[in-house]
Amino acid sequence: MFRILFTLCLCLLMTTVAAQKLRVSDNQRYLVTEDGEPFFWMADTAWELFHRCDMKEAKMYLNKRSEQGFNVIQAVALAELDGLHSPNPYGQTPLNNDDPASPNPKYFEHVDKVIKMADSLGMYIALLPTWGDKLFKNSWGVGPEVFNVENAREFGKWIGKRYKEQDNIIWIIGGDRNPREGTDDVAVWNAMAEGIAEVAGGYENTLMSYHPQPRKLGGSSTWFHEQPWLDFNMHQTGHCANQGTYKHIRHDYELSPAKPVLDGEPLYEEHPNCFNAKELGYSDPADIRRIMYWNVFAGGFGQSYGCHNVWQMYSLEREGINGPLRPWPVALDLPMANQVKHLKNLMLSRPFLSRIPLQGIVQEQQEENDDYVIATGDRSGSYMMIYFPTGKTTAVDLSSLRGNALESNWYDPRTGVHFPGPDLSKKILNISPPSSGKGQDWVLVIDDQGMNFSPPGSSE
Structure with missing residues (x-):
């Protein structure tokens, strides 16, 4: 009897919660699970996860990020940092003779295990088949440049077939590159995406986007918005603190046909501002929070986070890229890594799939600076x-709100704590948050009292 009970308990402990396949919502603005539940993309950036981490490190990393509320991990198969020639911790490189038509299965056995480990935690892998320097180096990256239209399709078919049964895969084509005019770049990326879709059940069974470099307005939409494989648009808004990132999200939100949009590479935590640490210092949590809330309130269906030490899996034994400040295991607990869950929790505390930007409620001309107030509802x-x-x-x-009896709460993006807000007996009024200055950001949550909503987090 004891043995039966022990076996039953062991089986329960070993039970995993696999990620459900995701799809675009019916209104073409968000992602939902197979059950139709709203999915808020809260990603961490771990470009070098497969390339630089062994299984023990990968397990520690994934468990930590899961505990912190992340549900998507952005990682690259053919990695950025000499990913074709520098072997993984098990001595394997991903391609035989640098040939995309001849992948090395031994290298991908490790990738398989990490993807399945993420799945067991209910986490998704936003998988970039390759970093962009394998198509063109564009003054950084070591390549080598190995892709053309033909072998990109073959590699897409190979990797698509390998992971077609993994419901926790989101495909991200591109890899930090904007296609060059007068080249085959667009055709190469299209071929890779189409190769994946061909073997993985078609466009309806794959979820795909494209990871670009920063641009003035459009990101992936500039080249691929009309492509049937592109399910949602992605931006890289870059690594400078003082930019109106909401304008990029707004640009794609207003495109037709409608597709979900998000910022897949914002300013990273502890990143040199504009790559100039000497004169501009490093990013701070206030800058990163502002960018994230701006993007989501402007219409983003989620938000990616990144840490400069973590994306490259920096250690003291490695040469750092652009001045990392501490080893990656220590950096896992930086402030914003523990604050991003408050954004996700807030957005999912209210009807999510019917949410729209509400910038028209701001009744004054605003300068495009760090004070810019933004609304959604x-x-x-x-x-x-x-x-x-x-x-x-x-x-x-506030006249667009439905009820006459309104309830307000202040929500602290730093802690997730909420407390009662101002009286809203008037429909047009001046709102003064509890404190002001850099780092004193607040969300005012206003509800029709008849709906029985409550902000997430503990109350005071």
């Missing part, structure tokens, strides 16, 4: 959220 008017990046007093018009 339910299409039917059951709730509204207003983000104040620096606590600036701002005039707002």
Whole structure:
């Protein structure tokens, strides 16, 4: 009897929660699970995960990020940092003789295990088949440049077939490159995406996007918005603190046909601002929070996070890229890595699939600087959220809210704590957050009292 009970308990402990396959929502704005539940993309950037981490390190990393509320990990098969010639911890390189038509299965056995480990935690892998320097180096990256239209399709078919049964794979084509005019770059990326879709069940059974470099407005949409393989648009808004990233999200949100959009590479935590640490220092949590809330409130279906020490899996034994400040295992606990869950929790605390940008409620001309106040809410008017990046007093018009009896709460993006907000007996009024200045950002959550919503997190 004891042996039976022990075996039963062991089986329960070993039970895993596999990730459900994701799809685009019916309104073409968000992602949902197979069951139709809203999915808020909260990604960490671990470009070198497969290349530089052994299984013990990968397990530690994935468990930590899962505990912190991340649900997507962005990683690369043919990695950025000399990924074709520098072997993984088990002495394997990904291609035989640098030939995309001849992948090395031994290298991908490790990739397989990490993907399955993520799946057991209910986490998704946003998998880049290759970093962009394997198509063209563009003054950084060591390549070698190995892809053309023909072998890109073959490699796409090979890797697509290998992972077609993994429901936790999201395909990200490109790898930090904008296609060059007068070249075959667009054709190469199309061929790779089409090769994946061909063997993985067609466009309806694959979820794909494209990872570009920073541009003035459009990201992936610039070249691929009309492609049937591109399910959602992705931006890289870059590594400078003082930029209106919401304009990039807004640009793609307004495109037709509608497709979900997000920022897949914002300013990383502890990254040199504009790659110039000597004069501009490193990023701080206030800058990163502002970018994330701006993007989501502008219409993003989620948000990616990155840490400069973690994406490259920096250690003291390795040469760092652009001045990392500490080894990656230590950097896993930097402030923003523990604050991103508050954004996800807040957005999922209200009807998510009917959420729209509500920038028209701000009743004053705003300069495009760090004070920029931004709003989102339910299409039917059951709730509204207003983000104040620096606590600036701002005039707002609440007449689009449905109810006459409104309840407000202040939500702290640093802690997830909420407490009662101002009286809203008037529909047009000046809102003053609890504090102001850099790092004093707040969200005002306003609800129709009849809907029985409550902000996430503990209350005071």
